[in-house]
Amino acid sequence: MIGLLRFVGIVNAAIWLGAAIFFTFGAGPAIFSGDMRTLLGANNFPFFSGAIARIILNSYFHFQIACGVVALLHLAAGKLYLGRPVSKFTVGLLTSLLAITLLGGFWLQPKMHDLHVRGYSPKVSVGERATAMHSFRVWHGISQVINLFVIGGIIVYVWRVNNPPDITRFVRPRKFGG
DSSP: OOHHHHHHHHHHHHHHHHHHHIIIIIHHHHOOOOOOOOHHHHTTTHHHHHHHHHHHHHHHHHHHHHHHHHHHHHHHHHHHHHHHOOOHHHHHHHHHHHHHHHHHHIHHHHHHHHHHHHHHHHTSHHHHHHHHHHHHHHHHHHHHHHHHHHHHHHHHHHHHHHHHOOOOOOOOOOOOOO
């Protein structure tokens, strides 16, 4: 059972990291590539590539939450089954990663979606569209930096899962009679 528990933790961490790296350095750039511009056409590209990115990002958001929850459940199972103390650092790291993910998914992404729609809406004045697109670019840059920090946090988590600290159970020293 110990081997299975360790295996689940390592596989979850590896999949989580792989998905984060693939989305950031593979899928994301492909959505805004020249090939996508050719496929969608120059007039449709800016709006629809952003809409496609939002759809994929929504799935990625749910996937990140699932991996974070599995990681927390893995920590709890290790505590309950093995009697191993839970590292405050690891709990804090996972909680922070989940909090950032939830903040990004429930606050930042809807805000960016609204700015993206307003930036391409013909019903909005040219000045408002320019302001919306400028704000969108700023928030997009912030979200990319945060995403890189999340990837760094997941890398640290992968390291911690693969190299658990040697924590021996607390054993009272024997009293010597004399």
